[in-house]
Amino acid sequence: MESLKEKTAKGLFWGGMNNGIQQLLGFVFGIIMGRLLSPSDYGLIAMITIFSLIATALQNSGFSTALVNQREPKASDYNAVFWFNILMGGAIYLILFFSAPLIADYYDEPRLVGLCRYAFVGLLFSCSGVAQAAYLFKNLRAKQLAKASIIATLLSSGVAVIMAWQGYSYWSLATQTNLFILISTLLRWHYSDWRPTLHPDFAFIRQAFPFSVKILISDILTHVNNNVMNILLGRYYSAHDTGNYNQAYQWNNKATSLIQGMVKQVDQAVLVSVSNDQERQLAVLRKLMRLAAFISFPLLLGFGIVAKEFIVLAIGEKWLVSAQYLQWLCICGAVLPLSTLLADLVISKGKSGTFMGCTFTLGILEILAMVLLYPFGIGLMVKTYVAINLVWLFVWFFLTQRLTGYSLTLFLKDIIPFAFIATAVMQFTRHFTQYMADNLLFLDDYATLWLLLISRILLAGLLYFLVMKAARAKILDETIGFFKNKLKH
Numbered sequence: 285m286e287s288l289k290e291k292t293a294k295g296l297f298w299g300g301m302n303n304g305i306q307q308l309l310g311f312v313f314g315i316i317m318g319r320l321l322s323p324s325d326y327g328l329i330a331m332i333t334i335f336s337l338i339a340t341a342l343q344n345s346g347f348s349t350a351l352v353n354q355r356e357p358k359a360s361d362y363n364a365v366f367w368f369n370i371l372m373g374g375a376i377y378l379i380l381f382f383s384a385p386l387i388a389d390y391y392d393e394p395r396l397v398g399l400c401r402y403a404f405v406g407l408l409f410s411c412s413g414v415a416q417a418a419y420l421f422k423n424l425r426a427k428q429l430a431k432a433s434i435i436a437t438l439l440s441s442g443v444a445v446i447m448a449w450q451g452y453s454y455w456s457l458a459t460q461t462n463l464f465i466l467i468s469t470l471l472r473w474h475y476s477d478w479r480p481t482l483h484p485d486f487a488f489i490r491q492a493f494p495f496s497v498k499i500l501i502s503d504i505l506t507h508v509n510n511n512v513m514n515i516l517l518g519r520y521y522s523a524h525d526t527g528n529y530n531q532a533y534q535w536n537n538k539a540t541s542l543i544q545g546m547v548k549q550v551d552q553a554v555l556v557s558v559s560n561d562q563e564r565q566l567a568v569l570r571k572l573m574r575l576a577a578f579i580s581f582p583l584l585l586g587f588g589i590v591a592k593e594f595i596v597l598a599i600g601e602k603w604l605v606s607a608q609y610l611q612w613l614c615i616c617g618a619v620l621p622l623s624t625l626l627a628d629l630v631i632s633k634g635k636s637g638t639f640m641g642c643t644f645t646l647g648i649l650e651i652l653a654m655v656l657l658y659p660f661g662i663g664l665m666v667k668t669y670v671a672i673n674l675v676w677l678f679v680w681f682f683l684t685q686r687l688t689g690y691s692l693t694l695f696l697k698d699i700i701p702f703a704f705i706a707t708a709v710m711q712f713t714r715h716f717t718q719y720m721a722d723n724l725l726f727l728d729d730y731a732t733l734w735l736l737l738i739s740r741i742l743l744a745g746l747l748y749f750l751v752m753k754a755a756r757a758k759i760l761d762e763t764i765g766f767f768k769n770k771l772k773h
Contacts, residue, residue: 305434307542313441314538317457318599320448323527329457330511330530331391331518332400336461337507339380339407343372346499348418349631350492357422359478360485366415367484373411380404391518395454403458406465413469416476425475432471440464498636505640505647512647512654513665520658529662531599532609539587540617543580544624555632566688569629570698576621577699578759581706582748586741588614589714593737612666616673618706622699623673626680633687642683646676705751713744 347365351357384400420429444460452459508515513533517526555565587594588611595607630639650672657665684690717739721732752760 305430306437306545307538309434309437309441310538313445314534315598316445317448318531318603320445321453321457322524323531323602324523325454325457325527326530326534327518327523327525327527328393328395328399328454329403330514330526331393331523332387332396332403334507334511334515335380335387335400336404336406337511338504339376339404340410341500341503341507342376343369343407343411344414344500344503345372346496346503346636347489347492348414348421349499350488350496351415351418352422353495353631353634354422358488361488362415362419362478363480363484364486364488365418366412366480368486368489369411369414373407377404377407380407393518393523399454399458402455403461406462409462409466409469413465413472415480416469416472416478419476419478420472428475429472432468432475435471436464436466436468439467495634495636498640499631502636502640502643505643509643509647509650512650513662513669516654516658516665517662521662525662528603528605529609529666531595531603532606532613535595535606535610536584536587536613536617539584539614540580540620542583543576544621555629562688565629565632566690569625569684569688569690570694572625573622573695573698574702574759576625577702578752578757580621581618581702582709582744584614584618585706585710586744587617589710589744590737590740593733593740597733597737608663609666612670616670618703619674619677623677623680626677626684629684630680630687635683635687638683642679646672646679701755701757705755706748709744709747709751713740713747717743 345368347368351361351365354361381401381404384397387400388394388396417429419425440460440463443463444456447456447459513529514526517529555568591610591614592604592607595603595610627639627642630642650669653668653672654665657668681690681692681695685692685695717736720739721736749760
């Protein structure tokens with residue numbers, strides 16, 4: 285029988301594989317779609333994304349998190365969540381269908397009526413897969429979840445590219461999302477051993493409601509927090525401006541999800557499983573924090589120093605404005621996986637009310653800041669958004685400290701070395717490669733961009749590895765040893 289450590293390692297491996305391959309596919313297809321579509325196409329989708337996210341949160345209502353937070357959920361519990369999702373999904377889609385004209389009026393964009401009604405169909409596909417996903421997640425079946433997501437990403441993205449090439453513009457982006465949800469839901473059914481029955485007992489829904497409703501509110505607030513820029517830009521700026529920001533947000537999200545998705549495949553399930561042993565739970569949390577910091581800081585800060593070169597070479601100069609936003613977003617992207625880990629620890633302690641209160645406060649602060657600053661330009665809004673999220677890492681820490689005894693000294697010891705080394709390496713790399721490019725006068729602008737992109741990636745990666753090796757970072761040796769063992773087997 286596998287130990288918790290072995291299950292966690294496997295979960296992290298398959299979580300990393302899942303997100304690594306998904307984000308690689310996302311990068312490839314994102315480049316193709318970015319070249320085929322315009323900022324306005326992305327802007328229209330960005331305007332309605334918040335409604336899809338809130339609808340999904342309402343459909344789920346926090347009950348999948350409640351299932352995962354149960355030490356030993358019963359089949360009847362999964363069955364109750366399944367039928368609740370079916371009923372909620374159908375009802376919410378009908379509400380959104382008839383609300384489409386109101387959404388279009390808010391943005392003063394008539395094209396959104398048909399787009400909303402089509403894009404929200406994904407809600408009907410997803411409602412039957414929530415319980416299956418929770419079952420696989422609870423049982424640390426990360427390999428099966430990874431396969432479902434990878435296959436769904438590949439097929440849905442392929443269809444979207446063909447549609448975009450044929451001139452279907454923003455409809456191709458909506459189709460991509462709907463197909464991904466449909467295919468991943470079908471595959472989760474295929475990989476899951478659990479099946480619903482026609483005799484639901486909603487006792488679990490009543491029992492878990494006080495916990496799950498706080499998760500629901502927190503999820504909605506998180507979606508609003510993450511999309512507050514899109515909501516305001518769509519209202520007060522053009523679809524073109526919204527698309528430029530959203531492109532930067534999406535690329536930053538792809539890089540952040542690489543780490544965040546890997547860790548989230550296992551963190552809550554593992555933290556719940558050791559919740560009765562506070563010392564062991566803290567040790568697990570610190571290990572996950574060091575792993576996340578070890579990967580997140582160099583990846584996101586490194587992405588930031590090649591943002592301009594990447595955007596121009598990958599999707600064209602029409603997106604150059606996005607590169608400026610991306611450079612700033614990568615800074616808060618570097619700490620987002622750490623904030624998520626701390627937040628999941630709070631949930632694992634059953635403190636959904638604390639989680640909700642913290643998320644609510646963050647949301648109010650962000651919304652107020654963005655509403656006050658939108659007349660002064662998108663650049664200032666983005667910088668303020670980044671600053672607030674950097675500060676909020678420490679808010680999540682102080683909440684965790686009260687629950688676990690995680691001292692500030694240990695917290696800083698776990699993350700500061702990786703943050704400092706990554707920052708120093710990226711700054712040296714940026715200045716050195718820029719000096720090198722400035723003195724190669726025979727290169728044209730296009731060749732210079734390629735030189736900067738390739739040299740910065742290679743030099744930064746090599747320097748970070750060498751410094752970590754010289755510092756004898758234990759997490760580096762453990763990571764290398766884990767992959768060596770995987771290759772042997």
